[in-house]
Amino acid sequence: MVVKLDIQNLNAWFGSKQVLKNISMKIEENAVTAIIGPSGCGKTTFIRCLNRMHEITPGARVSGKVLFNGMDIYSDGVDPVTVRKKIGMVFQKPNPFPMMSIYDNVAAGLKLNGVRDKKIIDMAVKRSLELAYLWDEVKDDLNKSGASLSGGQQQRLCIARALAVEPEVLLMDEPCSALDPISTAKIETLIRKLAEDHTIVIVTHNMQQAARISDYAAFLYFGELIEYGPTKQIFNSPEHELTKRYITGEFG
Amino acid sequence: MDRYKLRVIKDRLMKVLVYLALFLALVPLFSILFEVFRRSFSVISLDFFIRPTPTVGEVGGGIANAIQGTLITVGLASLIGVPIGLMSGIFLSEYSESKLSAAVRFFHDVLNGIPSIVIGIFAYAMITLSIGFSVIAAAFALAIIMIPIVTRTTEEALKLVPISVREAAIALGIPRWKTTLTVVLGSAKKAIVTGVLLSIARISGESAPVLVTMGFWRWWFSGLNRPAANLALNVFVFGTSPFENWVALAWGSALLLLMIVLGISVLARILTRGRY
């Protein structure tokens, strides 16, 4: 395995409540890793620790190490802003920037980081929208408002926006849970395509989805990593009793 | 008469009274609008807008100098008050977890409730007593009146921007301050502009602080350290004068003032309602 993210003894708190307990795992480069588990057991908190978004909540705290390309993103002196340019995120509910056109949405990350050359931005916007399987649907009117798109299109817009800044890792927090089955299918296809050049970590409570698209799966239960391994193994022959019960739908 | 009938009568009576109250409140509004239109009708002409204040006894004349003076004074006040109000509003909305913000918000509310004449004397004591009656002193007073309004409307506008928008920007690797200045402010633009317009409308109508910091001026603008003519103050001075042509000008000025102030208020409602 070529390790992209090496998570070592990760703990996280909201105030005095501990949400993640001593999680250690290695995430493979250019593969899709699914984080599964019942609701409210820390899956979202987990991935938000991977791009240092957890700590922006007042009262939130993190301990442990997350090595990205060998470098601990939590070490002193690291500016979280730079981390997030390499590790991008797509949220559960599509959140395109209101009042901005499709073009401006995708270009936002680039423009705000100082890229001025219109030709470069044009190319990046086109490329990102193509990667997100949205280009054909919007190419005729990029100036339309981002909010005028359907839910599934908006989410793909957010994916394009995240891809525009060329992250190496893409974190996805239940990206399809608010969408209809057709949009979901489209996004699942594009995730498999993206995994050729990006490391994807996706939180999902839809086990069929996890089985369909992921290479590795991590089962989180109340903040603890119960089991982690190749998806086929987790789903067909889980080692842990708890994992087995979750997979077979006894709870969750 | 049984109890039930009594209650029904009382209910009907109260219903009448309640609607009567509504009527009583709206009568002055319509009366004011009507009278201002009616009594200013004769004085509105091109001259009204381009000629300055006439001297006593002179026929004709207009309020051109008052329009000029008000524009300059309100403009200067906005230059001071709007940036301070904006930044304060941003602070209260984006950093509301800070201990400082509770105190700031409280004192902004306090300032909002202080009579404008008191703010006028404050400016009088601080500036007019040294520099003399001047546009600067008046603009200073008006700016202070403006600040709590702009702060509050900015804060509310920014609070309406959902967290998801901010998180989306932060997840792109954009630092928090840039997020606030570009994406958040951009999303709240309409509401913020509305708030600024409303505050401008409010201070355009203020005459008490202008009276004690600048006094009445009947000529053109001649320097920031000297007074200038003012629309709202003119309504007072002309309206309480014994000269008929000045009284007519008072009604004309009132009309212009009313149009501006009510026009902006209506515009503001339309702008903010369009968002829902």
Next chain:
Amino acid sequence: MQNPPRAFSFFHNLKAKIVALPRMRLKGDDVFKLVCALFASSIFMILGLMVYELVRGSWLSIRTFGLNFIVGTKWDPAISRVFGALPLILGTLVTSAIALVIGVPISLGIALALSEYMPKKFGFGVSFLVELLAAVPSVIYGLWGIFVLIPFLRNHVYPHLQSAFGFLPIFSGPIYGGGVLTGGIVLAIMIIPTVSAVMRDLFSSVPNSQREAMIALGATKWETSKTVVSYARSGVVGAIILGLGRAVGETMAITMVIGNKFQVWPSSLFDAWYTMSAIIANELLEATYDLYVSALIHVGLVLLFISLVINILARLIVWRTLRLTRGIARE
């Protein structure tokens, strides 16, 4: 997927960026927060300066008259140069009280009309109109007061009032149209938009469960409304005090109709009188010597103090009630 042009190279090399950062770097976020905090803190400076300048400006008067200023009843700038503000304080409070007596019931009526009686679709338009009242500048109220209200009262209302109740001293005496009662009426009109708006908010946030409980008991609309008002009781008190604060601070409209006559007590409701704000507006520009100016600033200081007390009181009461009613509504 083609390779993007090299202009993106600054995005890569996270490692180089990490190592390059020195420990105590002043980040953009800290600078921005500091700048915002500085601007926001200007409020403390403004209020502090205000108190300072007003105290400094009134110092001469404070030194000369001390506490006698508040209870003094003589205002003689011309001859004896003695100043006392009691009649002004009384004038302010009495006219404001009249404004409340007239304005509060009407505000209650409007608030109930908008929250309990009127169908929603008219509600917006009507409350919009009431809000327009709040936007009308004070001088225009004054102008309308002089040329429309005063003649109207003088010719059509006061004479009847006097013929009916003239045996009472407050309704006796010569009628010229302006004066204490007229001032109170104008102030009432001016505070109604604010007070009714606050009340309407309060009534709207009373949980529907309360109304439904009354209706289920067979109550009439009026009886249900009384429950709503009673529920929001302390908020209503707060709204009234808020209205009082606004009335106390009103300047131009009142000075244009009240007659501006300095006297310890008016002979009747139709007599002219004076208020703190009116005397400042009228006489500050005429004040030719230091003690005169200082006395006027002193009046302003007293006015500031009174309005601060009123406003802080009102806000505390209204806030607490809004939070209470909303808290119960969530259950």
